[in-house]
Amino acid sequence: MSWWVLTHVESEGPALIGTIMTERGIDYTVAAMGSGDPLPTADAISGLVVLGGPMDAWGDVAPWYSGRT
Secondary structure, eight states, rough: EEEEESSSSSTOOHHHHHHHHHHOOOHHHHHHHGGGGOOOOOOGGGEEEEOOOSSOOOOOOOOGGGGOO
16 A cells, blocks of 8 residues: 555645655655546555645636536
8 A cells, every 4th residue: 555645736746745755665656636647546545645736716727627526
């Protein structure tokens, strides 16, 4: 089992969180939500880091996100 880092903006990554995880020997996978990367099932992960993005309730910054509830 491993940790997953979910990103919402292609130009962002795990940065310092990723560095610390690597230094501590924690394996992680980055999934880009805007690219349609598949998500693991809850029982297949040890931890989850969800990064933010520029989208808000009134904007259309992330069109791939429309229709999700």
